[in-house]
Amino acid sequence: MPRRTAAVIATALALACTSYAAVAGEYAPLNCRKAGSPSEKTICGSYALGQSEARMATLYAVATSLVAMGQRGDIQDAQRSWLASRDACGDNVGCLTEAYDKRIAALDKVIAGIASRGPY
Template sequence: MRVHLSLVVFAASLTAHAASPIDCAKASTPTERTICHTPTLLQADARTTAYYEIAIGLVGMGVRGDLGDSQQAFPAVRDKCGTDKACILAAYKKQTAPLEAVIANVEKQGPF
Protein backbone atom coordinates (compact mmCIF):
# COMPACT_ATOMS: atom_id res chain seq x y z
CA MET A 1 0.00 0.00 0.00
CA ARG A 2 2.76 2.46 0.93
CA VAL A 3 4.55 2.22 -2.41
CA HIS A 4 1.31 2.38 -4.39
CA LEU A 5 -0.03 5.47 -2.59
CA SER A 6 3.36 7.19 -2.80
CA LEU A 7 3.39 6.65 -6.54
CA VAL A 8 -0.11 8.09 -6.85
CA VAL A 9 0.90 11.20 -4.91
CA PHE A 10 4.11 11.56 -6.93
CA ALA A 11 2.30 11.17 -10.26
CA ALA A 12 -0.36 13.66 -9.23
CA SER A 13 2.24 16.19 -8.21
CA LEU A 14 3.97 15.88 -11.57
CA THR A 15 0.81 16.37 -13.58
CA ALA A 16 -0.51 19.08 -11.29
CA HIS A 17 2.05 21.62 -12.46
CA ALA A 18 -0.03 22.18 -15.59
CA ALA A 19 -3.39 21.81 -13.85
CA SER A 20 -3.65 24.80 -11.55
CA PRO A 21 -7.24 25.86 -10.94
CA ILE A 22 -6.22 29.48 -11.46
CA ASP A 23 -6.59 30.51 -15.08
CA CYS A 24 -3.73 32.98 -15.29
CA ALA A 25 -5.16 34.51 -18.47
CA LYS A 26 -8.20 35.48 -16.40
CA ALA A 27 -6.55 36.20 -13.05
CA SER A 28 -8.93 38.69 -11.45
CA THR A 29 -7.51 39.45 -8.02
CA PRO A 30 -4.16 40.87 -6.95
CA THR A 31 -3.49 37.57 -5.18
CA GLU A 32 -4.20 35.50 -8.31
CA ARG A 33 -1.95 37.75 -10.39
CA THR A 34 0.82 37.41 -7.79
CA ILE A 35 0.43 33.62 -7.84
CA CYS A 36 0.55 33.54 -11.63
CA HIS A 37 3.81 35.51 -11.66
CA THR A 38 5.50 33.47 -8.91
CA PRO A 39 6.47 29.89 -9.84
CA THR A 40 6.68 28.76 -6.21
CA LEU A 41 3.15 29.96 -5.54
CA LEU A 42 1.84 28.46 -8.76
CA GLN A 43 3.35 25.12 -7.69
CA ALA A 44 1.76 25.47 -4.24
CA ASP A 45 -1.59 26.11 -5.91
CA ALA A 46 -1.25 23.03 -8.12
CA ARG A 47 -0.02 20.89 -5.20
CA THR A 48 -3.00 21.89 -3.05
CA THR A 49 -5.38 20.99 -5.86
CA ALA A 50 -3.67 17.64 -6.48
CA TYR A 51 -3.65 16.71 -2.78
CA TYR A 52 -7.30 17.68 -2.48
CA GLU A 53 -8.25 15.52 -5.46
CA ILE A 54 -6.37 12.57 -3.94
CA ALA A 55 -7.60 13.06 -0.36
CA ILE A 56 -11.26 13.54 -1.30
CA GLY A 57 -11.33 10.08 -2.84
CA LEU A 58 -9.82 8.43 0.23
CA VAL A 59 -12.18 9.57 2.98
CA GLY A 60 -15.74 8.92 4.10
CA MET A 61 -18.64 11.23 3.39
CA GLY A 62 -18.40 13.31 6.59
CA VAL A 63 -14.75 14.12 6.14
CA ARG A 64 -15.29 14.59 2.39
CA GLY A 65 -17.82 17.32 3.09
CA ASP A 66 -15.49 19.09 5.52
CA LEU A 67 -12.59 18.95 3.06
CA GLY A 68 -14.83 20.21 0.27
CA ASP A 69 -16.11 23.10 2.36
CA SER A 70 -12.57 24.06 3.30
CA GLN A 71 -11.37 23.88 -0.29
CA GLN A 72 -14.29 25.96 -1.52
CA ALA A 73 -13.67 28.64 1.12
CA PHE A 74 -9.90 28.69 0.56
CA PRO A 75 -9.69 31.28 -2.27
CA ALA A 76 -11.35 33.91 -0.07
CA VAL A 77 -8.94 33.12 2.77
CA ARG A 78 -5.94 33.17 0.43
CA ASP A 79 -7.04 36.42 -1.22
CA LYS A 80 -6.87 38.22 2.13
CA CYS A 81 -3.08 38.10 1.66
CA GLY A 82 -3.20 40.53 -1.25
CA THR A 83 0.22 40.47 -2.92
CA ASP A 84 2.15 39.31 0.17
CA LYS A 85 3.95 36.23 -1.17
CA ALA A 86 4.93 34.89 2.26
CA CYS A 87 1.33 35.16 3.43
CA ILE A 88 0.03 33.41 0.29
CA LEU A 89 2.55 30.58 0.70
CA ALA A 90 1.63 30.21 4.38
CA ALA A 91 -2.05 30.03 3.44
CA TYR A 92 -1.30 27.24 0.96
CA LYS A 93 0.74 25.35 3.55
CA LYS A 94 -2.07 25.64 6.07
CA GLN A 95 -4.62 24.44 3.49
CA THR A 96 -2.43 21.56 2.34
CA ALA A 97 -1.50 20.25 5.82
CA PRO A 98 -4.81 18.47 6.57
CA LEU A 99 -4.85 17.02 3.05
CA GLU A 100 -1.35 15.63 3.54
CA ALA A 101 -2.47 14.24 6.91
CA VAL A 102 -5.37 12.40 5.28
CA ILE A 103 -3.05 10.87 2.69
CA ALA A 104 -0.46 9.90 5.33
CA ASN A 105 -3.17 8.37 7.54
CA VAL A 106 -4.56 6.30 4.68
CA GLU A 107 -1.05 5.21 3.79
CA LYS A 108 -0.59 3.93 7.36
CA GLN A 109 -4.04 2.55 8.15
CA GLY A 110 -6.00 2.22 4.94
CA PRO A 111 -9.07 4.17 3.78
CA PHE A 112 -12.00 5.04 6.06
Protein backbone atom coordinates in the same frame (compact mmCIF):
# COMPACT_ATOMS: atom_id res chain seq x y z
CA MET B 1 9.01 7.41 4.40
CA PRO B 2 8.60 3.65 4.70
CA ARG B 3 8.42 1.77 1.43
CA ARG B 4 4.90 0.50 2.17
CA THR B 5 3.57 4.03 2.83
CA ALA B 6 5.19 5.30 -0.37
CA ALA B 7 3.51 2.51 -2.33
CA VAL B 8 0.12 3.33 -0.82
CA ILE B 9 0.50 7.01 -1.64
CA ALA B 10 1.62 6.21 -5.19
CA THR B 11 -1.41 3.97 -5.63
CA ALA B 12 -3.68 6.67 -4.23
CA LEU B 13 -2.25 9.22 -6.65
CA ALA B 14 -2.78 6.86 -9.58
CA LEU B 15 -6.40 6.27 -8.54
CA ALA B 16 -6.96 9.97 -8.08
CA CYS B 17 -5.71 10.71 -11.56
CA THR B 18 -8.36 8.42 -12.99
CA SER B 19 -11.11 10.12 -11.01
CA TYR B 20 -9.74 13.67 -11.19
CA ALA B 21 -12.28 14.79 -13.80
CA ALA B 22 -15.15 14.25 -11.38
CA VAL B 23 -13.37 16.15 -8.62
CA ALA B 24 -12.08 18.95 -10.85
CA GLY B 25 -15.43 20.69 -10.83
CA GLU B 26 -15.17 21.07 -7.06
CA TYR B 27 -11.79 22.80 -7.20
CA ALA B 28 -9.84 23.47 -10.34
CA PRO B 29 -6.36 24.96 -10.24
CA LEU B 30 -6.10 28.60 -11.20
CA ASN B 31 -6.59 29.50 -14.81
CA CYS B 32 -4.05 32.30 -15.11
CA ARG B 33 -5.72 33.64 -18.25
CA LYS B 34 -8.74 34.44 -16.07
CA ALA B 35 -6.87 35.59 -12.96
CA GLY B 36 -8.75 38.58 -11.61
CA SER B 37 -8.00 39.08 -7.93
CA PRO B 38 -4.68 40.41 -6.63
CA SER B 39 -3.95 37.03 -5.02
CA GLU B 40 -4.62 35.12 -8.24
CA LYS B 41 -2.43 37.49 -10.27
CA THR B 42 0.37 37.17 -7.72
CA ILE B 43 0.14 33.37 -7.75
CA CYS B 44 0.23 33.31 -11.54
CA GLY B 45 3.24 35.61 -11.55
CA SER B 46 5.27 33.45 -9.17
CA TYR B 47 6.75 30.11 -10.17
CA ALA B 48 6.96 28.96 -6.54
CA LEU B 49 3.36 29.91 -5.77
CA GLY B 50 2.22 28.31 -9.02
CA GLN B 51 3.92 25.09 -7.96
CA SER B 52 2.24 25.30 -4.57
CA GLU B 53 -1.13 25.80 -6.28
CA ALA B 54 -0.56 22.72 -8.44
CA ARG B 55 0.55 20.60 -5.47
CA MET B 56 -2.37 21.73 -3.33
CA ALA B 57 -4.88 21.05 -6.13
CA THR B 58 -3.46 17.55 -6.67
CA LEU B 59 -3.55 16.73 -2.96
CA TYR B 60 -7.10 18.06 -2.75
CA ALA B 61 -8.14 15.82 -5.65
CA VAL B 62 -6.49 12.78 -4.07
CA ALA B 63 -7.92 13.44 -0.62
CA THR B 64 -11.48 14.06 -1.79
CA SER B 65 -11.46 11.01 -4.02
CA LEU B 66 -10.37 8.62 -1.25
CA VAL B 67 -12.53 9.59 1.72
CA ALA B 68 -16.13 8.88 2.66
CA MET B 69 -18.83 11.35 1.73
CA GLY B 70 -19.03 12.99 5.18
CA GLN B 71 -15.32 13.61 5.39
CA ARG B 72 -15.32 14.77 1.76
CA GLY B 73 -17.84 17.46 2.69
CA ASP B 74 -15.64 18.58 5.57
CA ILE B 75 -12.62 18.82 3.25
CA GLN B 76 -14.66 20.78 0.69
CA ASP B 77 -15.88 23.18 3.39
CA ALA B 78 -12.31 23.66 4.59
CA GLN B 79 -11.22 24.31 0.99
CA ARG B 80 -13.82 27.05 0.54
CA SER B 81 -12.75 28.62 3.82
CA TRP B 82 -9.11 28.36 2.84
CA LEU B 83 -9.77 30.01 -0.53
CA ALA B 84 -11.31 32.99 1.25
CA SER B 85 -8.30 33.29 3.56
CA ARG B 86 -5.92 32.91 0.62
CA ASP B 87 -7.69 35.67 -1.27
CA ALA B 88 -7.49 37.89 1.82
CA CYS B 89 -3.69 37.80 1.38
CA GLY B 90 -4.00 39.97 -1.70
CA ASP B 91 -0.61 40.35 -3.36
CA ASN B 92 1.39 39.57 -0.19
CA VAL B 93 3.72 36.75 -1.29
CA GLY B 94 4.69 35.82 2.28
CA CYS B 95 1.05 35.50 3.31
CA LEU B 96 0.22 33.43 0.21
CA THR B 97 3.21 31.15 0.78
CA GLU B 98 2.17 30.58 4.39
CA ALA B 99 -1.44 29.92 3.35
CA TYR B 100 -0.34 27.29 0.82
CA ASP B 101 2.09 25.69 3.27
CA LYS B 102 -0.67 25.29 5.86
CA ARG B 103 -3.23 23.93 3.38
CA ILE B 104 -0.75 21.48 1.87
CA ALA B 105 0.17 20.26 5.37
CA ALA B 106 -3.51 19.76 6.22
CA LEU B 107 -4.13 17.79 3.02
CA ASP B 108 -0.94 15.76 3.54
CA LYS B 109 -2.28 14.86 6.99
CA VAL B 110 -5.58 13.63 5.49
CA ILE B 111 -3.73 11.44 2.99
CA ALA B 112 -1.35 10.11 5.65
CA GLY B 113 -4.38 9.18 7.75
CA ILE B 114 -5.82 7.23 4.84
CA ALA B 115 -2.51 5.47 4.25
CA SER B 116 -2.14 4.57 7.93
CA ARG B 117 -5.48 2.71 7.97
CA GLY B 118 -4.76 0.51 4.96
CA PRO B 119 -5.76 -1.94 3.61
CA TYR B 120 -2.50 -3.19 2.18
